[in-house]
Amino acid sequence: METGFRTIKTVDASEIHIRDPFIFPHAAERKYYLFGTTFADGAGDKDPIFEVYVSEDLAVWTGPYVAYQPPRGFWGVRHYWAPEVFEIDGKFYMFASFKGGIGENRGTGILIADHPAGPYRPHSDGPVTIAGSECLDGTYYEDEEGQRWIVFCHEWTELYEGKIKALRLTKDLKASVGEPVTILNAADRPWIRLFGDPRIEKTGYLTDAPFLYKARNGELLLLWSSYSVPNYSESGLGGYTVAIARSASGRIEGPWTHDEKLFMDRNAGHSSLFRDFEGRLWISTHYPDTPHGQERPLFLQVEEKENGLFLPE
Template structure:
């Protein structure tokens, strides 16, 4: 692990300001590596980076260490968002969202390392989401036939109706190919409300944070986040939420259907799943979503039911 300009400290989960947390469990080293959106746009003369915290439980951490320091000329210049790490072919690959330079779109590219904590180096030459699309939050999935995919969001800032799509990856993870498969259109959800950003004077139906999970019953589940209307979910907050789409065929091509009940409607979201060192399934999410500046990682135990997932409640 490498250090940067930020002081390495021992901290608890509640002390880490982070959005979009993602936990990689290293069963061999008996360590957890916590990634997320933290130093996303740099500060002063410091460039944006991806950071990592390391711990042996889910409460006590050491960091932040530098997981990725962009080299000169790297395609991503800001908006270092939502890193996710996967072990593939005995290496570690970070799916990383960045915004390109003037005239270039946001997208997700792939970095590589020999260690889960990094340091990571560029693997794909640029974002491998479609070049002319505004995209974010790419995640990895390998289907039962061995085809590798990136599942990502086609942004509401470009589309108005945010969508989640999947695109095939070459076996070396350096490029994508073929026409993307559309998994969902946000506007079709009965619980969703428009999201507005006054800074850019735009409104639309947002999609965030796709994450794939193969359920024991054979369903392929997709977790994702957006904003719900008031009085829909169990708390009726009308805030950031987590929904589930499912492909009962187990295939990424679907057909896809959408659970009527939200997995979580508690001003929390951008979630992923991981197994703890003792094999328990957990959800990583940030809570609360607002007010901004208060976001912290939150880890909740998940139980898999016959036809869905159940989580501990946020009180």
């Protein structure tokens, strides 16, 4: 693994400041690799990078190592957000969000490496999300017919009513093809509240963090995050949340329905699922979401029942 200018330390998860944590379990090594949003905008004379921590038990971690150092002229110049890593055809692919230069859009691009920790290098020719649109948080899914997809958020800052969409990917994962499939519109959820940013004088319905999971009952589940109105759920926190949509057909094309009960309402979100080396299912999320600067990775075991996923009480 590559070292950078940051000091490598061995720490507990509670000491790692990270948003959007994603775990890649590498069975060949019996090691877990933790990616997320850390050094997203650079500082001083240091460019933004993606970093990685490594652990054998999900409790004690060593890092940060450098997973991706952008080469000169790379299209993404800031907002290095939400990396996710997948093993495909014997290689490791990182789906990650970047903001382009002045006058260029945000999008998800695809990087490639020979090892899950990197070093990653550019693979796609720029973003594979919608050209000319503000998109982020792309995740990967391959359906039962072998079609490869990117599922992503179409930003509320552009649409007002944020959406989660999907695009087919070419087999080599270098580009997307065809027209986008809309999975959900954020504004029609009874629990969601408007999100605002006074700096850009806009409000809208935010969508974050799509992640797909094929359930044992054949349904395709979509985890995603936004902000809830106060007192919607039992806890009534009204903060960052995780919701679930489901496709009973098991297909990206749906039709999609929505669980009225929030999956997680505890000022935590941007979640993904993984299995440990004993086969147990976990959710990886950051907690708390606010105040900013306090975010830490949180790993909770998840129970799958016939009618869906549940967090143990």
